[in-house]
Amino acid sequence: MLRSPLVHATALSMRSVAAPAVTLTLPVAACPGQSVADVDTPSLMLDLDAFEANLDRMQAAADAAGVKLRPHAKAHKCPDIALAQIARGAVGVCCQKVSEALPFVAAGVADIHISNEIALNPASPAKADLLAQLARHARLSVCVDDLAQIDVLAAACERADSKLDVFIEIDVGQNRCGVADAPAALRLAERIATFDHLHLRGLQAYHGGIQHLRDWNERREAAAGAASRTAAVVAALRDAGVTCEVVTGGGSGSVEFDLQSGVYTEIQPGSYVFMDADYGSNAYTGTMRFTHGLFIASTVMSVAAGDRVVVDAGLKSMAVDSGLPWVWEEKTADGAPSSSLQYVAANDEHGIVKPTGANSALPALGSRVLLVPGHCDPTLNLYDELVCVRAGVVEAVWPIAARGFSR
Amino acid sequence: MLRSPLVHATALSMRSVAAPAVTLTLPVAACPGQSVADVDTPSLMLDLDAFEANLDRMQAAADAAGVKLRPHAKAHKCPDIALAQIARGAVGVCCQKVSEALPFVAAGVADIHISNEIALNPASPAKADLLAQLARHARLSVCVDDLAQIDVLAAACERADSKLDVFIEIDVGQNRCGVADAPAALRLAERIATFDHLHLRGLQAYHGGIQHLRDWNERREAAAGAASRTAAVVAALRDAGVTCEVVTGGGSGSVEFDLQSGVYTEIQPGSYVFMDADYGSNAYTGTMRFTHGLFIASTVMSVAAGDRVVVDAGLKSMAVDSGLPWVWEEKTADGAPSSSLQYVAANDEHGIVKPTGANSALPALGSRVLLVPGHCDPTLNLYDELVCVRAGVVEAVWPIAARGFSR
Numbered sequence: 001m002l003r004s005p006l007v008h009a010t011a012l013s014m015r016s017v018a019a020p021a022v023t024l025t026l027p028v029a030a031c032p033g034q035s036v037a038d039v040d041t042p043s044l045m046l047d048l049d050a051f052e053a054n055l056d057r058m059q060a061a062a063d064a065a066g067v068k069l070r071p072h073a074k075a076h077k078c079p080d081i082a083l084a085q086i087a088r089g090a091v092g093v094c095c096q097k098v099s100e101a102l103p104f105v106a107a108g109v110a111d112i113h114i115s116n117e118i119a120l121n122p123a124s125p126a127k128a129d130l131l132a133q134l135a136r137h138a139r140l141s142v143c144v145d146d147l148a149q150i151d152v153l154a155a156a157c158e159r160a161d162s163k164l165d166v167f168i169e170i171d172v173g174q175n176r177c178g179v180a181d182a183p184a185a186l187r188l189a190e191r192i193a194t195f196d197h198l199h200l201r202g203l204q205a206y207h208g209g210i211q212h213l214r215d216w217n218e219r220r221e222a223a224a225g226a227a228s229r230t231a232a233v234v235a236a237l238r239d240a241g242v243t244c245e246v247v248t249g250g251g252s253g254s255v256e257f258d259l260q261s262g263v264y265t266e267i268q269p270g271s272y273v274f275m276d277a278d279y280g281s282n283a284y285t286g287t288m289r290f291t292h293g294l295f296i297a298s299t300v301m302s303v304a305a306g307d308r309v310v311v312d313a314g315l316k317s318m319a320v321d322s323g324l325p326w327v328w329e330e331k332t333a334d335g336a337p338s339s340s341l342q343y344v345a346a347n348d349e350h351g352i353v354k355p356t357g358a359n360s361a362l363p364a365l366g367s368r369v370l371l372v373p374g375h376c377d378p379t380l381n382l383y384d385e386l387v388c389v390r391a392g393v394v395e396a397v398w399p400i401a402a403r404g405f406s407r
Numbered sequence: 408m409l410r411s412p413l414v415h416a417t418a419l420s421m422r423s424v425a426a427p428a429v430t431l432t433l434p435v436a437a438c439p440g441q442s443v444a445d446v447d448t449p450s451l452m453l454d455l456d457a458f459e460a461n462l463d464r465m466q467a468a469a470d471a472a473g474v475k476l477r478p479h480a481k482a483h484k485c486p487d488i489a490l491a492q493i494a495r496g497a498v499g500v501c502c503q504k505v506s507e508a509l510p511f512v513a514a515g516v517a518d519i520h521i522s523n524e525i526a527l528n529p530a531s532p533a534k535a536d537l538l539a540q541l542a543r544h545a546r547l548s549v550c551v552d553d554l555a556q557i558d559v560l561a562a563a564c565e566r567a568d569s570k571l572d573v574f575i576e577i578d579v580g581q582n583r584c585g586v587a588d589a590p591a592a593l594r595l596a597e598r599i600a601t602f603d604h605l606h607l608r609g610l611q612a613y614h615g616g617i618q619h620l621r622d623w624n625e626r627r628e629a630a631a632g633a634a635s636r637t638a639a640v641v642a643a644l645r646d647a648g649v650t651c652e653v654v655t656g657g658g659s660g661s662v663e664f665d666l667q668s669g670v671y672t673e674i675q676p677g678s679y680v681f682m683d684a685d686y687g688s689n690a691y692t693g694t695m696r697f698t699h700g701l702f703i704a705s706t707v708m709s710v711a712a713g714d715r716v717v718v719d720a721g722l723k724s725m726a727v728d729s730g731l732p733w734v735w736e737e738k739t740a741d742g743a744p745s746s747s748l749q750y751v752a753a754n755d756e757h758g759i760v761k762p763t764g765a766n767s768a769l770p771a772l773g774s775r776v777l778l779v780p781g782h783c784d785p786t787l788n789l790y791d792e793l794v795c796v797r798a799g800v801v802e803a804v805w806p807i808a809a810r811g812f813s814r
Binding site: 024026038074096121127146171175178184301308310315319320321348349350375381404407 | 429430431433434436444445447448449450481503504506509510512513515523524525526527528529530531533534537541544552553555556578582583584585586587591615705706707708709710711712715717718719720722723724726727728753754755756757759772773782784785788789790791810811812813814
């Protein structure tokens with residue numbers, strides 16, 4: 001017979017396997033009170049001091065500008081983080097998919113904007129029906145860029161007897177979703193006005209392509225361009241008698257400019273909570289550089305090669321679409337990767353770490369290597385829990401409750 | 408109050424949120440008997456005809472060569488697939504992490520090889536203890552490439568009173584884990600022999616770098632090189648009185664050569680089950696080209712741009728480390744992507760799809776686009792379930808039970 005902690009009394013345990021030959025449960029990676037050194041790897045760790053400083057800094061910047069902060073939950077997928085943001089003054093959160101909103105509604109978040117069009121299948125309106133059902137529990141809004149979306153949303157809200165706020169998305173240079181100009185936006189506004197269950201709340205104008213322009217001035221100019229395109233549509237709609245109560249947009253790389261634009265009434269940054277290596281590679285002027293607080297804890301699993309080591313965190317433990325992770329050193333200045341070690345290749349379950357110079361020492365077998373992921377959002381989506389640490393001790397383990405909720 | 412299917416009676420439901428303000432449960436993406444057109448997106452779909460043909464073809468090739476087949480479960484993480492492989496003659500499966508093995512042991516798989524060194528923390532031997540516990544339920548083996556690993560494994564097996572098979576991993580050109588030569592392997596073999604709870608089963612010699620060499624002859628020559636390095640170590644160990652009962656290795660790209668090498672007694676391919684776009688880009692001669700059976704079902708969510716469409720599957724619905732997905736068309740010949748549409752960019756929750764030629768029609772808003780992922784293993788790791796389809800109907804929904812089990 002198995003002994004604790006493998007044996008688990010209930011077959012309904014979240015991590016147990018349905019209809020098993022034997023019921024086994026994966027031991028937890030970390031427990032509150034445990035030393036960070038004893039956390040099983042790979043694990044995703046949040047430095048609570050950095051995290052809280054980042055939340056405070058963003059809220060203070062929004063407050064100073066008189067702009068509302070609605071952080072993007074697609075970055076963290078974690079209700080505990082959303083509640084910490086709201087406790088500091090955020091008006092609610094953004095989600096990117098309808099299913100993603102579900103754990104936040106369940107946790108009591110009262111105001112959620114789906115900052116995206118939802119994929120509508122008129123023959124099988126599952127997403128619209130779920131959204132309309134959620135709108136019975138919280139204030140919900142969603143984006144549109146097509147007349148057909150409005151009709152499907154209205155029908156779902158009628159079935160559910162719920163009300164939905166609607167934002168018209170305009171394309172301000174991202175070349176993704178959104179209508180191109182004011183006349184197209186006006187056609188959508190007129191259609192929205194015909195439905196009792198829908199309410200036009202305003203415009204969404206988000207330009208993701210700006211966020212990672214490395215040069216600060218280039219980023220500033222691009223953000224100014226997006227803001228001026230947005231302002232022109234707001235003015236044209238106003239001239240046609242359509243008021244945009246809320247203009248929402250902005251991300252962690254452009255927010256310092258968006259806050260000063262005079263156009264956005266609400267910003268929706270996400271990654272500032274964590275500060276990944278991609279955002280860390282931007283140049284910043286002023287005070288809006290956030291602090292690295294998200295780490296993948298990995299362990300050296302092989303030193304056989306002699307001139308490199310292999311750690312136990314690879315493609316299944318990090319997203320690499322925006323580059324490989326940085327190796328982190330406690331002594332590293334904020335914003336710079338390790339000067340002595342480099343993560344040079346990711347296989348599915350392996351990472352290859354090499355010294356950057358001939359004299360750099362290699363970490364020993366079994367030692368801990370901390371990594372700063374290249375891209376936080378899809379990295380969070382790989383983990384079920386976030387191990388929250390402070391001063392070398394695990395303080396909490398937060399469920400990443402919307403992990404995998406991509407529908 | 409919420410209505411079915413949102414309301415869920417039990418707070419222990421796998422997809423519900425702990426300590427919620429309100430208990431909400433995500434509706435399932437698919438149910439057996441449902442039309443494929445009604446499956447919610449993004450979803451991961453398995454074409455059962457292609458899947459079964461791939462399983463049959465690989466088993467027949469192994470049987471014809473008199474070599475044992477031990478498919479790699481790191482590709483699928485799905486006990487239902489492991490049991491289908493074993494029902495056809497596979498001797499068991501490989502896993503890449505100790506935690507990954509847990510759902511397979513629980514499902515009754517009796518013989519599992521951890522084809523990897525495990526990350527040992529001598530101060531906190533959680534992984535070794537879990538492995539030793541699992542070895543009380545199934546025949547378990549693991550790789551080593553360092554004396555220290557052997558000591559930690561032996562101590563854990565002594566604590567658990569279990570027996571473990573051990574493979575010495577040799578580096579045959581992958582430049583990752585594994586010892587370099589026969590003398591180093593012999594030192595490990597001698598140490599293993601000193602412990603009652605450990606049994607040296609043989610050698611592991613896997614060369615991942617070979618698998619995606621595009622040219623068939625180049626792949627053949629590289630596989631022959633790895634096999635001959637392996638054969639030399641086997642011979643040197645035999646001369647020193649150490650027998651390698653099993654020599655295990657090989658992947659979906661090299662298996663046709665590994666089977667004929669006369670060196671491997673066991674092969675461990677994984678991706679052949681699905682055939683992703685990266686393997687689909689290899690050139691094949693002969694009969695060992697497998698059939699594409701894994702698809703991401705996505706929906707067109709925006710057509711506002713006019714010259715491209717946006718689908719609802721991005722970085723959180725697919726791994727892009729080995730390239731962007733192919734757009735799939737029913738009429739496409741096996742092994743070639745769509746000739747009229749191309750997936751050109753992945754954002755977190757969006758995919759941009761463009762026509763390849765000026766005359767190609769764009770799919771309509773709400774229509775279905777099937778994608779072949781670039782890399783199957785880390786894509787499976789993003790989903791909790793595999794929607795199994797045949798002739799346009801959902802036949803089963805299989806849990807990807809080891810999803811996220813990367814420790």
